[in-house]
Amino acid sequence: MIDLVEQIVNDQLEATLVELGQPKFRAKQLREWIVQKRVDSFDEMTNLPKALREKLAESCRIWTTTIAKHTTADDGTEKLLVQLPDGGRIECVLLRDGDRRTICISSQVGCAMGCVFCASGLDGVDRNLTAGEISEQMLRLQMLLPEGERLSHIVVMGMGEPLANVDRLLKALNFATHESGLGISARRITISTVGLPPAIHKLAKLDTRFHLAVSLHAPNDELRTKIVPVNKTIGIEAILEAADHYFEVSGRRLTFEYVLLANLNDRPEHAQQLARLLKGRAALLNVIPYNPVPGLPYETPAVHAQQRFREILENYGITVKFRHRKGDKINAACGQLRRLSKENLVPLEGTTSAG
Incomplete structure (x- = not known):
């Protein structure tokens, strides 16, 4: 899978899209959707052709995390x-x-x-x-x-x-x-x-x-x-x-x-x-x-x-x-951030969780 954020940060997105048979301007569109418009799925990228969105979903991922x-x-x-x-x-x-x-x-x-x-x-x-x-x-x-x-x-x-x-x-x-x-x-x-x-x-x-x-x-x-x-x-x-x-x-x-x-x-x-x-x-x-x-x-x-x-x-x-x-x-103050394993991932009182 191609990691799109990594591609954006390392200035490789345009070259990657060309390898996928896409015009260079698609890189700018993708970047805008991910960075400025804050979407997290290809379906939301409405100015991209449906066929391209489907191709991206098969070969790329926005998030690695x-x-x-x-x-x-x-x-x-x-x-x-x-x-x-x-x-x-x-x-x-x-x-x-x-x-x-x-x-x-x-x-x-x-x-x-x-x-x-x-x-x-x-x-x-x-x-x-x-x-x-x-x-x-x-x-x-x-x-x-x-x-x-x-x-x-x-x-x-x-x-x-x-x-x-x-x-x-x-x-x-x-x-x-x-x-x-x-x-x-x-x-x-x-x-x-x-x-x-x-x-x-x-x-x-x-x-x-x-x-x-x-x-x-x-x-x-x-x-x-x-x-x-x-x-x-x-x-x-x-x-x-x-x-x-x-x-x-x-x-x-x-x-x-x-x-x-x-x-x-x-x-x-x-x-x-x-x-x-x-x-x-x-x-x-x-x-x-x-x-x-x-x-x-x-x-x-x-x-x-x-x-x-x-x-x-x-x-x-x-x-x-x-x-x-x-x-x-x-536990988000200075010095309190730590590596949490699944075993000690305990919900805190009065908090919300996602994922």
């Missing part, structure tokens, strides 16, 4: 559990905030970075997603919007380390930014990474202009290696050097992410070390009070500990923002 579960929360957040053709499962999220329609997408099945507090890496990494599988998440989340609404922002903060799958990710993001794709400005797309310097330098060399969010989670290498084990072979200094270079090339203000864990990285001395580390950089520090994950021993810091941490940073002149939780009631 299926929706195993669709969960909603009272704050408007929606989460999809996506079934991959080889049996793997990933999650992606639609967040509503005023006029914003932000999606959080995954780049791998699982994650190999080993962040101790994160559900996504509990079972390690299975494989990289293809460019089409990354893009299908975008299109499936777009289909949750009513007619007249469109996606406004993308954050690559779901399952996996995006820069460990950078080539396929960039193909998917090029589709997202292209006028014949989703038409989302690069400045509204954020790639979140634990910090892989070679891949960050590659983004700079390609002049991608996406926002970069570097997940620090600790102000020194000793503590960071405990929280983010992959740091042992990288080190904070190399990450900051690569991030600074990316800022110089792209002009995009950097964001540093810091998940605040009770009695682990939330002490006053940690805030002071972090402030000294970031002082002088044109950066935003995004502090995320820990979102609990069943089975993990970590806790959310008390409100007074969060306030103390923030005050110290602000006294040093650091631009800091504490992220408001969205989707935590349906």
Whole structure:
């Protein structure tokens, strides 16, 4: 079977249709039906000849993925559990905030970075997603919007380390930014990474202009290696050097992410070390009070500990923002996305399911 989204993302659709004996302009029609008009069956493509629709149904498929579960929360957040053709499962999220329609997408099945507090890496990494599988998440989340609404922002903060799958990710993001794709400005797309310097330098060399969010989670290498084990072979200094270079090339203000864990990285001395580390950089520090994950021993810091941490940073002149939780009631908040098997796919109270 020919996978049409994969063909679109890899700019192969026109050549494929010519091989099927069709004129080139059919590629544009197909793309419009799938991307702009958001259909998911060939029968709905009414400006295509019936014979062609039947031929496409026999030799092609729009989706390689299926929706195993669709969960909603009272704050408007929606989460999809996506079934991959080889049996793997990933999650992606639609967040509503005023006029914003932000999606959080995954780049791998699982994650190999080993962040101790994160559900996504509990079972390690299975494989990289293809460019089409990354893009299908975008299109499936777009289909949750009513007619007249469109996606406004993308954050690559779901399952996996995006820069460990950078080539396929960039193909998917090029589709997202292209006028014949989703038409989302690069400045509204954020790639979140634990910090892989070679891949960050590659983004700079390609002049991608996406926002970069570097997940620090600790102000020194000793503590960071405990929280983010992959740091042992990288080190904070190399990450900051690569991030600074990316800022110089792209002009995009950097964001540093810091998940605040009770009695682990939330002490006053940690805030002071972090402030000294970031002082002088044109950066935003995004502090995320820990979102609990069943089975993990970590806790959310008390409100007074969060306030103390923030005050110290602000006294040093650091631009800091504490992220408001969205989707935590349906395990769709930061750090809560995980690989779900059929055995532990249990419906949550007050949710809806599809598929």
